[in-house]
Amino acid sequence: MDFWFTASGINTDKQKTATILAALDPNVVGQLLDVITSMPQQDKYEFIKTKIIAHFADSEQRRLNRLLSELPLGDKKPSELFYEMKRVAGNTLGEAALKGLWTKRLPELAQPVVAASSGTAAEFTKIADSVVDAIAPSQICRVKAEPNSDITQLRAAIEELSKRECGL
Secondary structure, three states, X not given: OHHHHXXXXXXXXXXXXXXXXXXXXXHHHHHOHHHHHOOOOOOHHHHHHHHHHHHHOOOHHHHHHHHHHHOOOOOOOHHHHHHHHHHHHOOOOOHXXXXXXXXXXXXXXXXXXXXXXXXXXXXXXXXXXXXXHHHHHHHOOOOOOOOOHHHHHHHHHHHHXXXXXXXX
């Protein structure tokens, strides 16, 4: 919001506070009613900004749970996943621990290469992106549809009954 306020020429505490409060969903206003009514006379914007962030921010436990279980690689580039994990982790994990968690989410063929790499996050994420791009075509799995034996049996039985009824 601070960047938006600067770009829009909104610079007084009163304007910023009014803009924030006007943008809030009525349900959120209800949740924050005690906070809104207890605003100080000075620095209202900083006060309300801090309270809104505290109200909606994930707890440290929730962030760790997301890191451990909810952030798959999916269609993302490895570097995108790393920086998303870093954002979610905040200050709770060191870079080495974060790199270890992140590496485990990479394709198996990329894990040893990335684990052995060193340097800055920018360097090892670039390596991971390159390795995953190079192995991606070989990672395509072919799915073979196995006929379901129950369905096959039902179809055969229906076909047999149809033949009997038609006198075939």
